[in-house]
Amino acid sequence: MNTVIDEHHTFQRYDKELLKLKNQVDKMGHYVSSQIELVLEHLDGDESTMDFDDVYENDVTINGMEVKASKTVIRLLAKQAPVGKDLRFIIAVSRIVTELERIGDEVVTIARSFSHQEQANPCMDHSSVSVSVASLLAAAKNLLDRALLAAQNDDVETATAMIKNNLGEDGTYNADTQQLIACIKEHHESIEESFNAALQANSLKRISDHIRNICEHTIFLVSGKDIRHLEGDLETA
Amino acid sequence: MNTESMTETMTETGDFAMSAEEKHVVEEDLHGIATDDTETVGKPLLAPEKSRMTCRNVYVYYGEKMAIDNCSLDIGKNEVLSMIGPSGCGKSTFLRCLNRMNDTIDICRVEGEIKLDKQDIHDPKLDVVPLRARVGMVFQKPNPFPKSIYDNIAYGPRIHGMVDNKSDTDELVETSLQRAGLWEEVKDRLDAPGTGLSGGQQQRLCIARAIAVNPEVILMDEPCSALDPIATAKIEELIDELREEFTIAIVTHSMQQAARVSQRTAYFHLGKLIEVGKTDKVFTNPEHKLTEDYITGRFG
Numbered sequence: 001m002n003t004v005i006d007e008h009h010t011f012q013r014y015d016k017e018l019l020k021l022k023n024q025v026d027k028m029g030h031y032v033s034s035q036i037e038l039v040l041e042h043l044d045g046d047e048s049t050m051d052f053d054d055v056y057e058n059d060v061t062i063n064g065m066e067v068k069a070s071k072t073v074i075r076l077l078a079k080q081a082p083v084g085k086d087l088r089f090i091i092a093v094s095r096i097v098t099e100l101e102r103i104g105d106e107v108v109t110i111a112r113s114f115s116h117q118e119q120a121n122p123c124m125d126h127s128s129v130s131v132s133v134a135s136l137l138a139a140a141k142n143l144l145d146r147a148l149l150a151a152q153n154d155d156v157e158t159a160t161a162m163i164k165n166n167l168g169e170d171g172t173y174n175a176d177t178q179q180l181i182a183c184i185k186e187h188h189e190s191i192e193e194s195f196n197a198a199l200q201a202n203s204l205k206r207i208s209d210h211i212r213n214i215c216e217h218t219i220f221l222v223s224g225k226d227i228r229h230l231e232g233d234l235e236t237a
Numbered sequence: 238m239n240t241e242s243m244t245e246t247m248t249e250t251g252d253f254a255m256s257a258e259e260k261h262v263v264e265e266d267l268h269g270i271a272t273d274d275t276e277t278v279g280k281p282l283l284a285p286e287k288s289r290m291t292c293r294n295v296y297v298y299y300g301e302k303m304a305i306d307n308c309s310l311d312i313g314k315n316e317v318l319s320m321i322g323p324s325g326c327g328k329s330t331f332l333r334c335l336n337r338m339n340d341t342i343d344i345c346r347v348e349g350e351i352k353l354d355k356q357d358i359h360d361p362k363l364d365v366v367p368l369r370a371r372v373g374m375v376f377q378k379p380n381p382f383p384k385s386i387y388d389n390i391a392y393g394p395r396i397h398g399m400v401d402n403k404s405d406t407d408e409l410v411e412t413s414l415q416r417a418g419l420w421e422e423v424k425d426r427l428d429a430p431g432t433g434l435s436g437g438q439q440q441r442l443c444i445a446r447a448i449a450v451n452p453e454v455i456l457m458d459e460p461c462s463a464l465d466p467i468a469t470a471k472i473e474e475l476i477d478e479l480r481e482e483f484t485i486a487i488v489t490h491s492m493q494q495a496a497r498v499s500q501r502t503a504y505f506h507l508g509k510l511i512e513v514g515k516t517d518k519v520f521t522n523p524e525h526k527l528t529e530d531y532i533t534g535r536f537g
Binding site: 007008009010011014081082083084085086087088223224 | 496532533534
């Protein structure tokens, strides 16, 4: 995104509008990341911290950010008739904003699943499971921060590497999610607890999908190549 | 409509099918934009069977000043090629090369090879007058002859010997005006002076005049710059229809117009042909930085 902002147009109002859009998506990304941090703080505490009202209120703010950014996108398309990298920037940002809003929704789903939980999730404590929902959520936050930084810096290399390595540096994120799902299948004696655990695992998987999408949108912004829905992986020449 | 029939419809129309290029992306394609201007990037040349006009190593000089620097470009059959670039970049000069209109400028010298259907247009044996019928031109300012609407259309076919009786001339005039989308507006006043029409109508009259002599190529030098948005829209619609019969090369200052009407776009900069490519690509993901800077309004 920085390349689009740093190279100025002759018509300076155009630059100001593009900068406004960039600031909106930066702010929204930071807010969603902080939202995950907030849920983790709650999970780190005792039962009294399982009241997630602040998380739910913040999600309303995140939704409002999406709407505002969308209005900026529409205004830019109507008034400036963007082409080239400006057009790709606007399209990529509008998509990233949607991904961030969806991540926010999944974080709320995870929060709600904990607030409905009366007993500890056996899949959080089972000795055969080396990860927990909280640690996966923390990993998701780190991945989101990396993906957003790559978008800000037009860093195709990082975005590409995150996709090729299945997001985690050693591909562990999705592997850990699968491990959690396997645990849920094994401990199906408590339907309600298993249902909650399944919701959490599903939300974690969806968060990873949205983060991957952010990487894809970054690649589109910089290179103009749309790598969504490829047959197989990104190829090396 | 059930899911199965929806899928069939999508596959049949091909609208939703991904191309082979879209399905397989190579990592090395994700990096870099050209900055060197010694060679034209993109696809300036076409397969021989697809070309109507070919230009190789064209140089144009006004006296000692070089206006076009080693340009090689093909214009395809039944395509609209738009030529864009800042003022003074050479796009109109290049356009005028294609029907030897630069011959009318004393200090202008053209070097290189330009062919129309594999025939060298600078061949001494070639008569330039019929060439300018085969490669017609429409100018920025509408310039109807100081004659009636009827005679504006009939004049060219008469002097080229294409018609020899009134009946054939009447038919040719009507057909030309219909193809230019002007017949219904002027059929009841063909004897009225062409200069009495509105700007948009005059320009369509000029297009009708050009197509009356059965050209193969129509050159348009900023045909809409003197027209209002409604007249412009009608000319653009006409260009879209004429493409089915003719090859069209259009110089335009409006990038939105170039994006709307053309299949390929050529970007000129300081006499050099910087980039040529499919219009969709040039306006969404150009290969050269100079092209990108120009189309996005980064003029320095």
